[in-house]
Amino acid sequence: MALSGVCFVPSKLHNLLFPSPKLQTYTTTCFSSAREKLRRESNESPTKYPTSCLRKRLLNLSIVAVILSSPISSISKVMAENLELQRYTDSKEGFTLLTPPSWIKVDKAGATVLFEEPNKAANSVGVVVSPVRLTKLEEFGSPQFVADKLIQAEKRKESTKQAEVIAFSERSGKGGLQVYEIEYIVDSTRGGMKRIFSAVFVASKKLYILNIAHSDKPESPLDMHRRRILEQVLHSFDDAPLT
Incomplete structure (x- = not known):
């Protein structure tokens, strides 16, 4: 007979995979502030942030925000359940x-x-x-x-x-x-x-x-x-x- 071990997720990785509601709210607020700051600075200095560059940066921010927001909750539930079992x-x-x-x-x-x-x-x-x-x-x-x-x-x-x-x-x-x-x-x-x-x-x-x-x-x-x-x-x- 063979009994395999149990895998544990380090606390920092666990917090990233399974963010609390407070963390999700904080993340959304931070990215909203960052987007607003970029728009304000681009209006004040158009040459500093060309339109194409600004769009790319805003797109990147949006992608990261989506990854760290609600969809992760459903993924985290599945991963959490898998972590509770051993072979x-x-x-x-x-x-x-x-x-x-x-x-x-x-x-x-x-x-x-x-x-x-x-x-x-x-x-x-x-x-x-x-x-x-x-x-x-x-x-x-x-x-x-x-x-x-x-x-x-x-x-x-x-x-x-x-x-x-x-x-x-x-x-x-x-x-x-x-x-x-x-x-x-x-x-x-x-x-x-x-x-x-x-x-x-x-x-x-x-x-x-x-x-x-x-x-x-x-x-x-x-x-x-x-x-x-x-x-x-x-x-x-x-x-x-x-x-």
Whole structure:
């Protein structure tokens, strides 16, 4: 098994990539002042600032202002989320995925690997690898068929009060690998309401199942930022070369 490190952004670079609202306001004000100063000086001394030169300088100022203003916020959100994950690869079993770096790897019977959020064991990322006779996932059934099987398994548990499929889809993994993704909710006497994200694929006659569980209670619902992070984990689950 190999666990990669975590990359951190130095504070100065972080401030540049993720400017605060105050910094964005300050930046806009500075560039507005600079443009006004150039226009005033050009009017006072036309020979000092030829029209073509003035236009170029104003254009450059405008470009820099655009780069440092609002569009960077959407880029920074994506980069911030990526920085919150690290790559975990199990070359022995043949799979890879991203995980939250603060989550702790724990041992649990039946799980090939399991990560839990500190002090919140109900929030977890786990993978189970089992040998199968199948060579392709489609031999098992469609995404909807697999989703129904997962729900049936949940409903058979005595602790389950409710289980419902929210969504299911199919994507291509490494080398065109067929991967099913399923989202569903479970309400049980053990931990209350949870949202589950699962990904399934078959490779080298092995069935790989990723299960991401997170508390989603009415009084403390799963927020969009955390959901995006969990979806990145879901989409990162893929085949890896065996060693």
